[in-house]
Each structure stands twice: as C-alpha cells, then as structure tokens.
Amino acid sequence: MRRVTFYHNRSINKSDIKQYFLPFKSCLLILILCILGCDRAKEKTYNFGQDLVLLNKYTEPIVLKSNGDQCQLIVVPEYQGRVMTSTSNGLGGSSYGWINDKLIRSGEIQSHINAYGGEDRFWVGPEGGQFSVFFEQGNPFNLDHWHTPAAIDTEPFQLDSLTNTHARLGKTIHLVNYSSYEFKAKVDRKVTIFNRSEIEKNLNITTEGALYVGYQSENILTNLGQTSWKKQTGLLSIWILGMFKPSDDTWVIIPYKNILKLNTSYFGDVPAEKLKITDHVVLFKGDGKSRSKIGLPPNNALPLLGSYDAANKVLTIVEFSLSDDRDYVNSLWEIQKAPYKGDVINSYNDGPTENGNQMGPFYELESSSPAKELDPGQSIKHLHSTYHFEGDFKILNALSKQLLGFDLSTMED
Secondary structure (H helix, E strand, O other): OOOOEEOOOOOOOHHHHHHHOOOOOHHHHHHHHHHHOOOHHHOOOOEHHHHHHHHHHHOOOEEEEEOOOOEEEEEEHHHOOEEEEEEOOOOOOEOOEOEOHHHHHHOOOOOOOOOOEOOEEEEEEOOOOOOOOOOOOOOOOOHHHOOOOHHHOOOOOEEEEEOOOEEEEEEEEEEEOOOOOEEEEEEEEEEEEOOHHHHHHHHOOOOOOOEEEEEEEEEEEEEOOOOOOOOOOOOOEEEEEEEEOOOOOEEEEEEEOOOOOOEOOOOOOOOHHHEEEOOOEEEEEOOOOOOEEEEEOOOOEOOEEEEEEOOOOEEEEEEEOOOOOOOEOOOOOOOOOOOOEOOOEEEEEOOOOOOOOOOOOOEEEEEEOOOOOOOOOOEEEEEEEEEEEEOOHHHHHHHHHHHHOOOHHHOOO
C-alpha cells in the first residue's frame, strides 16, 4: 500500500522525513472512495479525491492544505517535485491539473517524454537549437530525435523539508547540450500553498463569492561546475510548465504590451479559428485537439497570463517573476541565428502529431526565466504562481477584467 503524506504545523529535518511519512491504511482509501461516491474508471472527468487515490497507488504523494481542508494540492517527489493537481473544494472538488492516468497506471518508461501531467513542473531550456539539452549533437531537429533529459523526466527529486503548507525539494543534475557543453547544477524547489489573505494580497483582489486555490513554486538553479556558463557554449533557463484539462470552451488569455511580435512558428501555422488577437490580448484555443504553440518575447510580456473554461466556470491565473532582462533562450527546433532571442511566455495546445499519436489531451501555460551567465556557485531564481477561481460568471468576469484586462463576455464576439 502506498502512502499519502500530510503535514501538520511543523517542519522536519531531512533526516526525519522517512520517520514522519504517515502510512494510510486500506480503510482510509476506502473511506475516501466512499466520500467520493463513484468509481474513477467510470468517470471521464475525475475529482481531486479520485486523482489522489490514483497517485497514492503508484507514488508517494504529499498533500498541502490551506483554508481547512478546502484548498489542497498534490506534490509528487518522484515526478521531480511537480504539483500534479489542486482543488478549491476539498476531496470532492474539481481537480484542475491534467493527469496522465494511463501512463501512470502502465508503469512504462517512454523514450521521448514521460508526460505524467501536472500543473507546475520544472524543466530547463532551451529545447531546440545549438544549445538544446533535448537533442544530441548532430541529430536532426525532429520528433524522432527529441528526448527529455532524465533529470527532469524520470528521476526523482529529494524531499528536504516540509510543513503543512510547503514542501522543499532538490536535486543535483547533469546535462549535456547540443554543442557538447556539460552542465552540473543544483535545483532547489519550494512549493507553497497560499491562504485566502495571501491570495487576495498577492493579486490585490477579493475572492468573495468564488471558490479559490493558489500556490507558488520557487525555483533556483545553481552552477555547481568548475567553469562559468557562457553564451558562446550555451546557457540554461528555468522553465515552468502547467498542464491543464482542455475543453471546447477553453481559451488561453495572454495580455501584452507594445507592438505584438507573436511567435507561432513552433509547429506550423496556428489554425485561424484557434487564435484571436485584439489590441491588448492574445486568445489561444485550449481544446487539446490541434497541436500548436505560441510565444511572447520580453518586449511584449507582462507578468501575468490565464485561461477561462466556460464549460466548467473556471478562471486560471498564472503570475511569474519578470525582470528587465532581454536574454531568453530560443527553443525553436533549428540551428539559430539568435539563440538568446526567445520567449518569456508560451502556451501549448496538445493535439495529434503527424503519425496520429497524442500525449494528451491537455493545454499548457508556461513561463521562463532569463538566461544568465553564471560563475561557479552563482544562481538564477524564478517564481511561478498558479491560481484557480471557480464560480458564477459575473464574479469570474470581474476578476478577469481586473487581472487580465479582458471581458469574458466578448470571448465569442
């Protein structure tokens, strides 16, 4: 029997972690299933408690809570400390993250990527180009030769400390880029669930009348090597990606500034009906039916993006740390003339590949840190916060207007 781990108002040292894992017996899992009142296998959309039961069977999940038991999230150290999903309404509430239950149940290891899912996962860029860490030197930039490094795909992160509201994890990683430069780095990651007052303060809003949950990942990447990371041999960036459940009524909403230079060249042209541009926001369909990706460069980026699922009345907001830096890794799958003219914000809509296979369906909201030249011992840090609000359209529309500057009632205009 796997173990769900809950923590209560105390932190523990690394040496104590194993001692304080609380094993949950079969009776508790049965109780959870009774509360949920249905069999996961019979449902197309799973609630938070059902996702917790699944993850408890195959991993050792950690549950962080706030607002009593109403706001919860699941962190899985085996999956690089990613936030798998969250809820605003307890075990029976909506589960906002996309989880690949088929892959998790299979126990198989895929050769290109193990897309377990998750709302907040740690990756590093660049994905493509002469400094890519996803392609080996000399290989063509195509899907057959694309491989996610094991350190951010299949290898677990070490759980370092915990309280009832946060988890600290870390790992030393080794990567080799397309130009054969070897990186040795330390990843430190802290996941924190917010309480109501913190959410309202962070976003300068009121949550009155809505269900809510919010959390942040703090991500630090440190050069542990003996040499400095230089532009001419390749740099790394922190890249946080969130996978969410798609619907025919879901649109990604990305506000922007200045004259827009939207990057749509990742996987070919985006179908016209799935991309809308106004004078201040980009709308991108999150239906999980057509493989496409967009990106915003630093000159257009604001530290906020989101999505709205009209079918389930869920507004998602992502906030991230954004500086005045202009060097961001370029992840296009080609040898690049400008390897540090990349995107700050990306959104990916999953869909069938050329051979008809599909990882999802899901859609992603992504943010990246700048790329920095680091001497041994120096670090970069990136913050990425995710908030979900569920409730009446009027309340969600008011939040969208305030945070994203977008009136949801115009979505289909």
